[in-house]
Amino acid sequence: MTRRLILMRHGAAEAxxxxxxxxxxxxxxxxHADAxxxxxxxxGLARPDVALVSSARRTRQTWEEVSAAWEVAPPCEPLDALYLAExxxxxxxxQDRSEADVMIVAHFPGIGSLAALLATGGPEQDRFAAYPTAGIAILTFPGGPWQDVQPGSGRVEHFAAPRDL
Incomplete structure (x- = not known):
């Protein structure tokens, strides 16, 4: 079974x-509009089984905007550990998760660094360094549990930011 990881940086926030x-x-x-x-x-591309969201207000607001796109929103777990996480x-x-498709909504630069760490490469990988606000990467991984995920083991399926739409 293929696993999918969706990585999103929160939308533009106030100073x-x-x-x-x-x-x-x-x-x-x-x-709000970008999210x-x-x-x-x-x-139109994917629906996570669960969203792990930083407990910061801007990431929770981003998730609220994103999740409104589905008729039934996936469950959300706000986590203090994701606030400015490495x-x-x-x-x-x-790696502690059992769901097949997981979304993480977090902060820059951690989210971009995670995408670059996990991606096998490809034309989109260089954009991870600047990971724009509300940017989303969708990575796929071969079957097996999340515990088996290692650096360089994910394939970039999609990467987009609001300006790309």
Whole structure:
């Protein structure tokens, strides 16, 4: 059975105010619109069995916009561990999962670094370094549990950002 990993960076967020907690930052109007557009794009390609979402406000808002594209939204698990997580942390969280198709909504640069780490290469891999806001990569992996996923074992099926739509 093929496994699919969907990696998304949150939409454009407001600038951090001088006394504002970074995790409390909201999406801008553009961020909401971009996330909704990417959700419609994604719904035409894949539906995750579960979404692992950073507990930050902007990532939760991104998921709300994306998940509205499906008639029945996949379950969502907000995780503090995904807030500004490094690729290794995200990989460990993924390796604990049993679902076939998993989506992670998190932050830059971690999400782009994870995509680059897992991808076998291809023409899209160089875009991971800049991973634009609301960007989504869909990677596929050969059968077997997520515990078997290693660097360079995923194939980039799709990569898009709002400007590509």
């Amino acid at each position: 951090q105010g001088p006394w504002q907690d970074d995790a409390a930052r909201s999406l801008t109007d553009r961020g 909704a557009a990417m959700g419609r794009w994604l719904a 690729p290794g942390t995200m990989l460990r969280l993924l």
